[in-house]
Amino acid sequence: MKGSGTPYYIEICPPTEFAFSECLAFLDRSEHGILHQIRDGCVYKLVETNDGMILLKVVGTSEAIQVHFPMGAPSKQASEEIASYVREWFDLDQDLSGFYDLARRDAILGPLVQKYYGLRMICIPDLFEALTWAVIGQQINLTFAYTLKKRFTKHFGQSLSFGGDVYWLYPKYERIAALDVQDLRNLQFTTRKAEYVIGIARAMANGDLMKPSLLQKRDYEDIKQSLMKIRGVGAWTADYVMMKCLQQPAALPITDVGLHNALKIQLGLERKPSIEEIRELATQWEGWQAYATFYLWRSLYE
16 A cells, blocks of 8 residues: 555555456446446546445556545555455456466467456456346347446446546445336336346345355355346356356356357357357366356457
8 A cells, every 4th residue: 555645545466367458458348338437548436335435546557456546545444445346356366377277278268368368357246236237138239238237327326426527336235125116117127127136136135145155155056056046047147147246267158149159250150159069168168167258258359
């Protein structure tokens, strides 16, 4: 942590296999996102801490990640919360040496890890956001999914204005738990999706669904089955949440359209590979299926 007369910031030392520029490129892949902003090689993000809402300006240097605070320095406790959040957001505690060793020997992944070296899983630390974002995106195109997410956030999330820009927090499950289905139908959610999102919020508000409880489970299938007991959560949604929120490197959303499209391109096929073909390919990625999927997703944004 730096201060004493100079602007206060937190400095985080990332692992060897990390490139802030690659992570920034993935975060900048869509103009429709609302929960972060990228300007001048920095990412701005609003987070909630015990101090309240705090705006972060995350900067990559040659040796570290710096987290600056445009609106003033937070408390020591909030600084620790923020450092932990950033580490989780960029998956900095994952040892990727095994993935890179495996990938370099793989015909599909080899060129991708060379091209995107240092890219890390861009995680969604908040379980409610991860689950409901996956539900929102079910069976619709990505552009409309982002539209629904933006409406959802602007109607029910909190915001902060600074320097002429508005920054948003994803809605809290406590607020969504109090809604009626019609409140989301008014935003063009289907009745079923509205029920799913409110149901997830109520399960969390009741204490029936908690991230620490899921993380305590050690068996991959046990975690997945626990998630799939939630109404509206199928296999794809469970694997997506295990990838992006629960940091399970073996998660494989095998029915994912983006994964299918990326493999079609990388393999030079005229058709998308079948589930059986993907399952066979994934045997080469054992233990790192989530990262293999993530790098294949990255290949779609060129």
